[in-house]
Amino acid sequence: MVISDQALKKILTGQSNPQFNFLALKILLTRLKMNIKKDPQLSGYHTYKQEIVDLLAKNQNLPSVQRDVQTIMGVN
Amino acid sequence: MDKVLHDTQYVSRLIEEGKSLYLAGDEQALAKLPKGNWIGGTIPYFMAEEGGEVNRDNVYVTELPGYIKNTKIVAYDEEGLKNVYEDAYDNGFSLILIPAMSSIHFSFALNAPDYKAFGKSPLVGWISGVHLDDLGKVTPKVFNGSDGQVYENKALVIHCELPENKYATLDIVNIFDQGPGDKITFKSSGWDADVVLVNGEEMNFAEYVEKKQLDTRLPLVADYSGARINISFQNVDRENGKVVFYAPVFEGMEYRHASEIKDYVKEFTEHLPTDKSDKIAFSCNCILNFLYSDLEGKKTPGVTGPITFGEIAYQLLNQTLAYLTIEDVPN
Known part of the structure; x- marks a missing residue:
């Protein structure tokens, strides 16, 4: 699963706040955003990204996840 | 059915x-x-x-x-x-x-x-x-x-x-929405809280709940990237200055008291x-x-x-x- 670092960083830092459908993604993103409040330099970015990619990959057959992946790809 | x-x-x-x-x-x-x-x-x-x-x-x-x-x-x-x-x-x-x-x-x-x-x-x-x-x-x-x-x-x-x-x-x-009131954040994660930040200002939460006469049947609501997640009040212990919840609040999360529900x-x-x-x-x-x-x-x-x-x-x-x-x- 290819997800743009630029898009994901915008989402994780709150520069972009798209609406997602998949409940587990909403919970995970919220936890990661709280981590990032203590890690504004995003030193743990690769771990954060891996958690998101793993979650989406494991649920890639769900229509809500497919929509959310498209949403992430649409973040510029 | x-x-x-x-x-x-x-x-x-x-x-x-x-x-x-x-x-x-x-x-x-x-x-x-x-x-x-x-x-x-x-x-x-x-x-x-x-x-x-x-x-x-x-x-x-x-x-x-x-x-x-x-x-x-x-x-x-x-x-x-x-x-x-x-x-x-x-x-x-x-x-x-x-x-x-x-x-x-x-x-x-x-x-x-x-x-x-x-x-x-x-x-x-x-x-x-x-x-x-x-x-x-x-x-x-x-x-x-x-x-x-x-x-x-x-x-x-x-x-x-x-x-x-x-x-x-x-x-x-979840039929509860964040109300228009104060932004409440907690200094640590846990099932109860004494000192909290209300719009960034430190105060005792039990005193705040009492002063504002919050309806504790309505939960605190956090916005989880679009999902509204509630924390319900269990008890406001004015004597010990502590509020106890039915689920833990999380440090750094922003909560607001829910808007009133007229007909569930x-x-x-x-x-x-x-x-x-x-x-x-x-x-x-x-x-x-x-x-x-x-x-x-x-x-x-x-x-x-x-x-x-x-x-x-x-x-x-x-x-x-x-x-x-x-x-x-x-x-």
Whole structure:
């Protein structure tokens, strides 16, 4: 699963706040955003990204996840 | 709507026929059931086919569909529960039961979002409880029908594997919105709070609740990237300057007190996705909604289930309906 670092960083830092459908993604993103409040330099970015990619990959057959992946790809 | 509350003789027959069941009932009712492929949690409150009901004799039955390929029942202690997502089938779902007011309840509430493989597959369920008249006299329990064990401090999970042409999804209905009031943040995560930040200003939360005359039947609401997640008030201890909750607040999260709800059933009906109601395989709702909205005898259209001491949809929730749907994979 290819997800743009630029898009994901915008989402994780709150520069972009798209609406997602998949409940587990909403919970995970919220936890990661709280981590990032203590890690504004995003030193743990690769771990954060891996958690998101793993979650989406494991649920890639769900229509809500497919929509959310498209949403992430649409973040510029 | 199919009947969902059954007497123990009927449920015993289902068990003896080899059905896989996820049960809710009063302790005395569950204790009458034979061994088999089932787990159950204690509670005598239900949204049944005829509406909200208190029933100590009958058992709420969720019969797992016959197309489920495999099931496995696992009893988890606090340490083991962190593997609950990893243990799930790749295509399936997991139904969980945790006894209220146990250390595993508190641990799950604080740590579930950090569990390895979080969200790998839907984890849905509830916190078992007791009749409110029995609070302090009887402990909430979970029953493992496969070996007859009864626990006060273990979680029970029935992991279910779906065939390739089916998928499960988990979602919530929360009718509460963040109100227009103050932004409340907590200095540490936990089940109670004394000093909090209100719009960035430090103050005692119990004093604040009293001064503002907050209606504590309405929860605090956090915005989880678009999902509204509630924290319900359990007690405002003015003497000790402490507010106790039914779920942990999290450090750094921004909460606001919920807007008032005028008619729960009307709001609930409007929030329920109408295209999903015939696909719901399991749902549960909160005892605080049952009590505060006076749901006894009232129907929540298309939705039944146990009325619980906490709902689980990947993590612990309060005053929320959690529901699992099973659908066909589109061709």
